[in-house]
Amino acid sequence: MLDGVYATGEAVHAKALPIRLTGLSTLRYIDLLLEPMRDAQGQVSGIFVGGYDITDRVEAEARLSDLNAELERKVIERSQARGRTWQAxxxxxxxxxxxxxxxxxxxxxxxxxxxxxxxxxxxxxxxxxxxxxxxxxxxxxxxxxxxxxxxxxxxxxxxxxxxxxxxxxxxxxxxxxxxxxxxxITDEMEQAEALERTEDALRQAQKMEALGQLTGGIAHDFNNMLQGIVMPLQLIRKRIEAGRYDGLDRYVQAGLESARRAASITQRLLAFSRRQPLANQNVEVAGTLLGLEEIIRNAAGENIGIFIRIEAGVWNVMTDAHQFESAIINLVINARDALPNGGEVTLSARNVHIGTTEARFTEGLDSGDYVQVDVRDTGIGMPPDVLARAFEPFFTTKPMGQGTGLGLSMIYGYARQSRGTVIIESIEGSGTCVQLYLPRSTSAETRKGEGPVATPSRSTAARCILVVEDDNVVRRMVVELLRDHGYQVLEAGDGAAGMALLEGSIAVDLLLSDVGLPGPNGRQLADFAQSRFPEMKIILMTGYAAHVATDTAQLNQGVVLMIKPFDADTLLAKVSTVLALREAVGALH
Missing domain, CATH: 3.30.450.20 (PAS domain)
Structure with a gap:
């Protein structure tokens, strides 16, 4: 390198020259600059040598080069992996x-x-x-x-x-x-669909089992009641054929008693199916519970303590007052039966607000304000298998003849029809608490007693009643009963025929119609009558209240609802009362 400088007279720059310095075991990298020194004649007389140690930079560049090579290798490997993943x-x-x-x-x-x-x-x-x-x-x-x-x-x-x-x-x-x-996920979806089909089949089987239990219970009870109706009628006929009239009242009474028991069963079934007519009104919870205290204490017996705890300012509820009272009494009787050795029954009432989230987890309730009425006992409680079936109709743990198994199912149906619900909490050996939720009333008027019934001034012969009933036997009996008591009676077997008679030349004072008619139903017939004759009074009869008459609060003014079956005296009293009110209103005008 020095010879080259002397020979050419040109400077030389040697970059990253590896040099092992004396006393060091490792190479050092030096940047050398060799530049000629000239005399007065311009000849190279010497060489200037300068150098910089760049070992650190060289080593850093070497490491960076290694890293770049490693990165390139990894990129290649990952690209190959992605390609294999894409393909496989x-x-x-x-x-x-x-x-x-x-x-x-x-x-x-x-x-x-x-x-x-x-x-x-x-x-x-x-x-x-x-x-x-x-x-x-x-x-x-x-x-x-x-x-x-x-x-x-x-x-x-x-x-x-x-x-x-x-x-x-x-x-x-x-x-x-x-x-x-x-x-x-085709296999997963097919398995889920198969599981859903299996669950549907299981639910259907459970429904059929419950239906079999229901129809079996109805058949058993109604066979007994029909026997109590048919046998007295047959005995009455035999006595009449023999010319013997003594003891007939006893047979009549026996038949009527069986018929009343059958009517009670049907009302409980209607309550369970949420098809009973409800006279919903503004009911004061505190006053109702306190008013029932004496009845409850008598029903519970002397060895059971009764406690009533009502939250201050508890709201009124919108419900049927008589059904509410019946539900409370039935729950107390159930609590009494769960306390064979005595104990305590506590009735409590408090205001609750059900939020949107809570409503999703509370069967049958929408979000809103409710009154929660609890009937809690310290009795024997229910095991889980009994608790799961508590609301099933005709399911009872009581001995044969001591319960129909319709009490709780009736209360459940009544609560749901009232837009509330019933929840049971029970631990075997630790007692039971039945929670009844009823919606808060927004009405300012509380229920009031009926006023005195006006006495009709006209004779019954001057009154015209239109009877519309599709059951021939029922219609014939009602018509004969009213005619026997002096009323002028028209009759029709369906809604269309009833409308035709209403538009006839004879003035009708009272329309007595069944709800479930072929053609226009009783509710539509009543609306037709009131639109043409606003002063006409109407009595609707029903044994099965569907959407046309499940809530008497929805009936128009001047329309009264009677629940089948009813006895002759009840019908006559209702007809007389309604006509008397019509006459009293007419006198005011």
């Missing part, structure tokens, strides 16, 4: 553009659905979807176009052979595309 993945992979076309697709599309990459890219996803999933998927796709990812979004994609597979998608939007991964 059993899931559908692809990038979906804003028009609903997959710009790329992996081989799984062909192995799973039968479509090649070219076929996938040539068809919109909406061409491949099951028709029932198109709109739902379109809504989800639109969300991804606004940056919202799709997580576990299921839909059905058409296979090339015409079948469909369920795919669960994950789609992540980025840079104008939605990067998608779809997993085949």
């Amino acid at each position: 993945s059993p899931d559908l992979l692809g990038a979906l553009n804003s028009e609903g076309y997959f710009q790329t697709s992996n081989p799984a599309w062909q192995s799973m659905l039968g479509w090649t990459e070219q076929e996938v890219t040539s068809m919109s996803i909406f061409e491949l979807l099951h028709p029932d999933d198109v709109e739902r998927t379109r809504s989800g796709f639109n969300l991804t176009q606004h940056g919202q990812p799709a997580i576990r979004f299921p839909n059905r994609y058409r296979c090339k052979d015409g079948g469909y597979r369920w795919i669960s998608w994950v789609g992540v939007p980025e840079d104008g595309l939605v990067y998608c991964s779809g997993r085949d």
Whole structure:
């Protein structure tokens, strides 16, 4: 290098020259500059040598070079791995553009659905979807176009052979595309559908079992009651044929008693099915419970302590007052039966607000204000299997002949029909608490007693009553009863015939109609009558109150509801009362 400088007279720059310095075991890297020194004649007379130790920089560059090489190797490996994943993945992979076309697709599309990459890219996803999933998927796709990812979004994609597979998608939007991964969940969906079918079959079997229990209970009780009706009638006929009239009253009384028992059973069944007519009104809970105290204490017996705790300012409720009282008495009697060795029964009432979240977990309740009435005992409690069946009709743990099994089912039906519910909490050996929820009343008027009944001034012969009843036997008996008591009576077997008679030349004072009529029903017939004759009084009769008459609060003014079966004296008294009120109102005008 020195010879070169002397020979050429040019400076030399040696970069990163490795030099082992005396006393050091490692090489050092030096940047050397050799520059000629000239005399007065311009000849090279010497050489200037300068150097910089750049070992650290050289080593740093070497390490960086190694890192770059390692990074390049890893990039190559990862690219190869991604390629293998793309090729071997059993899931559908692809990038979906804003028009609903997959710009790329992996081989799984062909192995799973039968479509090649070219076929996938040539068809919109909406061409491949099951028709029932198109709109739902379109809504989800639109969300991804606004940056919202799709997580576990299921839909059905058409296979090339015409079948469909369920795919669960994950789609992540980025840079104008939605990067998608779809997993085949067809087997899972088919298993879920099979499980649902099995559960439906089980529920149907349970319903049929409950229906069998219900019809069996009804048949058993009604056979006994029919025997108590048929036998006295047969004995009466035999006595009359023999010319013997002594003891007939006893047979009549026996038949009527069985009929009343049958009527009670039907009312309980209607309560369970939520088809009983309810006279819903503003009921004062505190006053009702305190008014029942003496009856409850007598029903409970001397060895049972009765405690009544009512929260200050407890609200009124909108319900049927008589059904509410009956429910409380029945619950206390049940509590008494659970205390064979004595104990305590506590009645309490408090205001509660059911929020939206709580309502979702409380069967039968909407969010809002309720009064919670509890009947709690310290008795024997119920095991879980009995608690699960407590509301089933005709289910009872009492000995044969000591209970119909309709008490709790009746209370449950009444509460649900009142837009409330019943909840039972019980621990075997630790007592039971029945919680009755009834909706808070928003009415300012509380229930009031009936006023004195006006006495009719006209004779019954001057009154005209239209009887509309599709049951021939019932209609014939009612018509004969009214005519025997001096009323002028018209009769019709259906709503259309009743409307025709109302538009006839004879003035009708009272319409007495069944609710469940063929053609126009009784409620429609009543509306027709009142629209043409506003002063006409109407009595609707029903044995099964569906939507036309399940709540007497919804009946128009001047319409009275009678529940079948009723006895002759009750019908005559009701007719007389309604006509007397009509005459009293007419006198005021």
